[in-house]
Amino acid sequence: MDKRATADEVVREIRDGMTVGIGGWGSRRKPMALVRALLRSPVTGLTVVSYGGPDVGLLCAAGKVRRVVYGFVSLDSIPLEPHFRKARESGGIDAVEYDEGMLQWGLYAAALRLPFLPTRAGLGSDVLRQDPQLATVRSPYEDGEELVAMPALSLDVALVHMSRADARGNAQYLGPDLYFDDLFCMAAKRRFVSCERVVETPDLLKFGSVHTLRLNRTMVDAVIETPNGAHFTECPPDYGRDEAFQRAYAATAKSPEAFASFRAKYLDVSESDYQRLVREEGPR
Amino acid sequence: MSEARRDEICAVAIAEIFRGDGEILASAMGTLPTIGARLAKMTFEPDLLISDGFAYLLGDVPPVGAPGDSVVEGWLPFRSVFDLVWSGRRHVLMGATQIDRFGNQNISCIGDFRRPSVQLIGTRGAPGNTLHHKTSYWIPNHSKKVFVDTVDVVCGVGYDRAAALGPLASRFHAIPRVVSNLGVFDFETPERRMRLRSLHPEVTLDEVIASTDFDLVIPKTVAQTRLPTADELRLLREHIDPLGIGARELRS
Numbered sequence: 001m002d003k004r005a006t007a008d009e010v011v012r013e014i015r016d017g018m019t020v021g022i023g024g025w026g027s028r029r030k031p032m033a034l035v036r037a038l039l040r041s042p043v044t045g046l047t048v049v050s051y052g053g054p055d056v057g058l059l060c061a062a063g064k065v066r067r068v069v070y071g072f073v074s075l076d077s078i079p080l081e082p083h084f085r086k087a088r089e090s091g092g093i094d095a096v097e098y099d100e101g102m103l104q105w106g107l108y109a110a111a112l113r114l115p116f117l118p119t120r121a122g123l124g125s126d127v128l129r130q131d132p133q134l135a136t137v138r139s140p141y142e143d144g145e146e147l148v149a150m151p152a153l154s155l156d157v158a159l160v161h162m163s164r165a166d167a168r169g170n171a172q173y174l175g176p177d178l179y180f181d182d183l184f185c186m187a188a189k190r191r192f193v194s195c196e197r198v199v200e201t202p203d204l205l206k207f208g209s210v211h212t213l214r215l216n217r218t219m220v221d222a223v224i225e226t227p228n229g230a231h232f233t234e235c236p237p238d239y240g241r242d243e244a245f246q247r248a249y250a251a252t253a254k255s256p257e258a259f260a261s262f263r264a265k266y267l268d269v270s271e272s273d274y275q276r277l278v279r280e281e282g283p284r
Numbered sequence: 285m286s287e288a289r290r291d292e293i294c295a296v297a298i299a300e301i302f303r304g305d306g307e308i309l310a311s312a313m314g315t316l317p318t319i320g321a322r323l324a325k326m327t328f329e330p331d332l333l334i335s336d337g338f339a340y341l342l343g344d345v346p347p348v349g350a351p352g353d354s355v356v357e358g359w360l361p362f363r364s365v366f367d368l369v370w371s372g373r374r375h376v377l378m379g380a381t382q383i384d385r386f387g388n389q390n391i392s393c394i395g396d397f398r399r400p401s402v403q404l405i406g407t408r409g410a411p412g413n414t415l416h417h418k419t420s421y422w423i424p425n426h427s428k429k430v431f432v433d434t435v436d437v438v439c440g441v442g443y444d445r446a447a448a449l450g451p452l453a454s455r456f457h458a459i460p461r462v463v464s465n466l467g468v469f470d471f472e473t474p475e476r477r478m479r480l481r482s483l484h485p486e487v488t489l490d491e492v493i494a495s496t497d498f499d500l501v502i503p504k505t506v507a508q509t510r511l512p513t514a515d516e517l518r519l520l521r522e523h524i525d526p527l528g529i530g531a532r533e534l535r536s
Contacts, residue, residue: 025362051362052406070406071406071407071408071409072405072406072407072408073405073406074405074406079405080403080404080405084403085402085403088393088399088400088403089399089400089401089402089403091398091399095397095398097392097397097406097407098407099407099408099409099410099411099412100366100408100409100412101366101369101370101409101412102411102412104363104366105366119370119412120370120412120415120416120453121366121370121409121411121412121415121416122411122412123411123415123441123449123453124411124414124415124438124441124445124446124448124449124453124454125407125410125411125414125438125439125440125441125445126392126397126437126438126439127407127411127439130397130437143452144452145452145453146452146453176338176339176340176359176361177338177339177361177362177363178361178362178363179361179362179363180362180363182363
């Protein structure tokens with residue numbers, strides 16, 4: 001089956017109030033072209049689940065988000081995400097803050113269609129107090145240990161960005177870290193995978209060893225070819241982070257006017273116009 | 285060799301945190317923690333595992349702040365990190381925006397969680413770290429704003445919260461040290477309250493007390509943090525931190 005689609009086509013499936021999981025980590029290999037398509041869409045009231053970076057900041061700044069489920073939100077080289085901070089400090093969004101390992105466990109539980117997975121992480125911390133729905137469970141065995149019952153984080157949609165994919169949805173990452181992209185896909189009903197390049201299936205192993213083929217086509221519903229699609233986050237080995245662009249983005253949190261002009265210039269335009277602008281402006 | 289600077293004394297105090305740890309991952313967040321862990325590995329804890337801060341475990345000890353070719357001895361992507369954390373073969377050195385007398389740590393937010401006055405990075409791995417393996421803290425800006433009476437959000441679990449969980453859930457909990465720019469602290473007291481372990485050279489007891497918003501346990505005789513040996517100073521200056529970037533963390 002040919003699963004190739006455009007970013008705007010897949011984003012049309014995302015409805016108000018849906019839960020969207022976004023792969024990558026901080027400002028690393030984020031599906032930014034898909035996020036930009038989401039920013040151009042009329043969707044609002046999303047719950048975003050993410051090891052958060054500028055995906056979370058942009059969606060918050062654009063008023064798309066009702067709730068963020070996260071362990072951290074950071075731009076890596078800029079430790080605190082200024083747009084996310086602003087959204088939190090203005091009370092504009094609900095926050096569900098988990099230990100990073102709990103977040104993994106929640107995605108894994110959803111992937112395995114289990115109601116929860118037990119863990120010690122979270123006990124004694126305020127993570128349990130902030131989310132009154134979190135419950136504990138007692139080991140049925142001799143030890144009787146009380147553990148957090150981390151609930152499944154089931155997603156309506158997963159958005160991830162990979163290095164290469166074939167048209168059928170086998171996808172490959174060529175950087176040092178998959179992060180939790182496989183779990184995001186397995187935890188979601190609809191799985192949209194953007195990639196730097198769509199290649200023929202026999203060519204996948206020309207780019208990396210079999211260990212890099214971490215999404216098989218049972219885990220993917222649509223493949224979207226978006227060259228430079230993780231910009232301005234990093235996507236090694238194809239490109240590093242555009243630090244100057246990221247600094248300029250972060251600076252737009254200073255005033256609504258600054259973000260409005262950033263949005264008009266870079267976000268209220270098509271992906272091809274965005275990429276052309278970035279190319280023309282060149283190394284900052 | 286000229287006299288040891290404060291950042292070098294801190295680096296040695298940080299290295300000392302890992303003494304006796306053996307073959308575990310020394311996770312260091314921040315510049316001086318990275319320098320300290322590498323110093324420990326190059327001197328008295330050669331079996332420590334260190335990472336590049338991303339997905340690779342390093343088989344040699346490269347200088348900080350100067351990325352170059354390094355020996356890769358292993359791979360630790362984030363999909364494997366929590367396996368390692370929860371299995372316990374790790375000692376992490378985290379930062380803290382707030383820390384209290386029992387070692388409860390906050391990196392989540394300042395103020396009411398529902399609408400904070402300041403949103404910080406988020407709880408990260410602190411809750412799980414503190415319940416699964418040794419967690420120490422490095423604080424480059426010792427002040428009453430950091431060493432607080434009560435933290436606004438408990439991310440890293442302190443000794444009082446751990447005790448309340450009972451012996452089963454808290455059996456892997458340990459906060460061996462807190463190192464700041466002023467001194468070294470531990471919780472080796474009957475109530476597990478924070479104790480001054482040593483003062484860095486040229487720091488007075490009054491300065492520490494005035495910079496701490498709770499009553500520290502002060503021993504009858506206050507020790508001084510040990511100075512770097514000549515060998516440690518040479519390793520720090522010639523090999524681990526030749527650019528002197530550790531000092532920047534104290535100024536910021």
